[in-house]
Amino acid sequence: MADILVLYYSRHGAVRELARAIARGIDSVPGAQARLRTVPAVSTVCEATAPAVPEDGAPYVEASDLQECIGLALGSPTRFGNMAAPMKYFLDSTSGEWMKGSLIGKPACVFTSSSSQHGGQESTLLSMMLPLLHHGMLLCGVPYSEADLSTTQTGGTPYGVTHVAGQENKPTLSEEERRLAMAQGKRLALLALQLVKP
Ligand SMILES: Cc1cc2nc3c(=O)[nH]c(=O)nc-3n(C[C@H](O)[C@H](O)[C@H](O)COP(=O)(O)O)c2cc1C
Secondary structure: OEEEEEEEOOOOOHHHHHHHHHHHHHHOOOOEEEEEEEOOOOOOOOOOOOOOOOOOOOOEOOHHHHHHOOOEEEEEEEEOOEEOHHHHHHHOOOHHHHHHOOOOOOEEEEEEEEOOOOOOHHHHHHHHHHHHHHOOOEEOOOOOOOOHHHHOOOOOEOOEOEEEOOOOOOOOOOHHHHHHHHHHHHHHHHHHHHHOOO
8 A cells, every 4th residue: 555645734623624534535546555644733832742643633743754645635714825834843843754765656645624715725726836846746736627616605616626615614524625525536546556666
């Protein structure tokens, strides 16, 4: 089995729901399995440290996860039209992997959740693509052959799957969002198996 890393940060659970749907899409591909990982929150109190093991959700990511996985799905909430600081903080710690070339030639996709429909999802997705391009990754989005992309009234973009959580921050995905997330996971896994020999 070859592992595809699904790495996300989520404070209220919406991005975690997308991550789980993407993971189900990955797991539907024979020979591929999702490895769910998260990053700790960052604190304005610099001395504060997170517990070694998260209280719930996926384990914290380690450098070995980046090395061992043959593809990557990267997710973050939209924060002022950009990725959240904990994900950026983690990415800023990956220069060792950049120097080793651990991610070169591996496929990647990105995903996000925001409270409002036009609140910067696409700029957030683009912001997450930039460091992945520096790492030499090959980005894949969602093709319009996925019919839900043309009809969704909630989340879903060709740059990567999304969720619109609304002002009440509801993490539950719409049917279109769930299907698109699974399709993105499946597409990433199929690409990874073609591109990278595990
Ligand atoms: C500091 C901060 C900035 C935010 N900026 C935006 C934004 O620019 N546009 C938007 O629509 N939602 C924004 N939100 C709302 C989150 O993107 C939204 O609640 C998201 O679904 C949270 O994902 P999570 O449940 O995985 O934590 C912001 C939230 C916070 C805390």
